[in-house]
Amino acid sequence: MTRIFTGLFLLLLALPSFGQRTITGKVTDAETGDPIPFASVLLKGTTVGNSTDFEGNYVIQTQNAADSILVTYLGYISQTKPLSEQTEQVINFQLRPSDFELEAFVFEAGENPAFEIIRRAVDKKKYFDKRQLEAYETKNYTKIEIDIDQVSEEFTKRKAVQRVTNVLDSIKQLTNDEGEKILPIFFSETLSKFYFRNNPELRKEIVEKSKVTGVGITDGSTTSQITGSAFQEYNFYRNWISILEKDFVSPIADGWKGFYDYDLLDSVFIEGDSAYMLQVYPRREQDLAFSGTIWITKDTYALKQVDLTIPKEANLNFIERIKIQQMLEPTASGPLIPKKTRVQIKIGQVTPKTAGLLAKFYTSADSVKLNDPQPTSFFNQAVVLRPDYNTGGEDFWERNRQDPLSTEELAVLQMVDTLRKIPVIRFYSEGLKFFATGYLPVGKVDLGPWPGFFNYNDVEGVRLGMGFRTNLKFSNKWLLEGYAAYGFKDQRIKYTGSVTRILDRNRWTTLSLTSQREIDQVGLEIESLEGNSIFLAASRFGTLRRPYLTTNHRLEFQREFFKGFLFRAGLRSNQFDPLYNFYYLDKDTREYRQEFQTVEARVGIRYGRDEIIIINDNERVSFGPSRWPIFEVNYTRGMNLLGGDFTYSKLSFYAYQRLNLGMLGVSRYEFDAGKVFGEVPYPVLKNHLGNETLFYTDAAFNTMNFNEFASDQYASLRYRHFFEGFLLNKIPLIKKLKWRGVANANILFGSVRDANIENAPTVDPEGNPLETFGRLDPGVPFVELGYGIENIFKFFRVDFFHRMTYLDNPDVKPFAVKVSAQIIL
Structure with a gap:
């Protein structure tokens, strides 16, 4: 028993x-x-x-x-x-993802219960937004993978692709669940420290270690700056979240009810917190808004985690899906900091014979340190690389990764390393970089730029040229550039040569000396059109307008004294030799002269409070402002020293800003004003940029003729608005085309003093008529208004402009149609 x-x-x-x-x-x-x-x-x-x-x-x-x-x-x-x-x-x-379709939810009585949850979460935003912290620091780990997917049969039949796949046959092939091949082309890992401070709002990332492996990546210095966590920040407590330069409205934005519907799905426990689980839906499927799930804690109404997608119905080009997953963790002070963030961006096939792209970003943060702000001077550069940032071996990464690599990611690393060594891959990747940058790297120098290899116009006839610049392999302190060209009609050699000494890469400080002999055009100077390459190329082919031969020498210095504040100073000598019938009246001798020389001393400042700057090899590159405007003030003093013929002064002011207007879209404005003090020939005045080409450019007045107006005092405003999908998304048939409306308003006030008018005779010494310049009535502005459609067939834009004033001027076209091509999302 x-x-x-x-x-x-x-x-x-x-x-x-x-x-x-x-x-x-x-x-x-x-x-x-x-x-x-x-x-x-x-x-x-x-x-x-x-x-x-x-x-x-x-x-x-x-x-x-x-x-x-x-x-x-x-x-x-x-x-x-x-x-x-x-x-x-x-x-x-x-x-496998489902073909998700939004459904309408009908609540028979009372308010949708999810609305009260969202309302309280929005009311509590000020307690949980990390921007409320005085300062914080985190240690971040970021990895990025880019793959070619949707590899079609037509794509694999291409000879160049077959050469690649034959080499890769010896490596484990990566496939998705249906056995379709995925071809990885880029993988990076970054360990960094991220710093934030408030009042003023500043950010900085110090990249401690970076490992970059990619097809076509020859040097990781620039890539390592943009693959860290500074460019992978997604804060859902902001009303608008910027992804790929597009602004998406947050599910807990202040105006949430105008963009979203919600459904309360469940109540769940997450890491000890009881949370509401809510499904979110865009009210209009083509709006730049998310669909998916968010979790909000019951006791504090803080955002716990999100899993959100931008569906392919949204008004985006090429993008099939954007997915963001994020976990947030409270700090000791209350505001939340993202603990882990994963982003997927899927780019579809442009044509059936091409392939798609899949970009995957992952960031995790730990070692949070609060409310110990660094001084403002610490934030002078957005991203800084440690001197030994690229020296970590595999043992180092195995010890320091916050998350180990999966078996698939290890296979990706092996495949990318193999791909980048295949000759045909190197050929195509170098070719694409050559087309995009204009330069072809050859050892320690880059050859180019390719737009300067061949030109044809009425002054030079056929023109052939070749240039070079040194790269980071040559030196990180010296930059040498040179270019030479020959015109077979005018039989003149043109050249440009410069040497730049980089004195300080942290507080960007350079000293440069340039000598140039080149053909230029009044009002279409190369220096002012460097950022408009298509317009510049179009204006320099065919018939040149008021061309002149310029011989100039420049000594220039610049230094960034603190975050966003750049100081410039320089001396410049310029010889003006006209290649058209030009004269000006010398007031001292009362004689007509054709050539003249100017000697100028220049000083200027530029301030961008939140402008994002990185150092691209030996150049300073701006990613533009986030919120605040960029200001520039410049002063030039013309002297009758060292061969200078005139004494005068120039003062100019420039401001640029990007404005997010919520559901109405995005605006950009440029304000430009200046004054010339003294008596000078009209090529020294402000010759306002017109546009007689078929191509649209935002740098010009698109219904103004070349050289139509010049001023010695002026003020202009160029305002551009991009409606994104607003209005057109609501039209049933049009919204399927994903067209987007644009609008323009350009206004110019200007005048010329009598003394400068007298410097421009209307006839030459032989009595032949001379072309001079047009003048604006101080009380009547030049005004043009425009509207248009962009995203036509995903690439093209058409603008229609109406000229509202000065319609009696010769050869005026009161209505103009301009076209342009662009790659936008």
């Missing part, structure tokens, strides 16, 4: 573990291979289950005798797999 009771007692003790099963696994996206966090994993026919973590992993411990396991997640096709009798088993899932 004792043995029986003892046996029964032991059996009772064993019952809790009898039939205990531990089921683990990972849930991933079948198309991208990326983890799916927050998915629901459930033993079918029971209430036993769990959710996947941010890496897509799940663990279920149960005594239940269920025979299958089910995984569901919004936007994906559910999947069921059988269970075995084993006590420990691993079951992985690869879910």
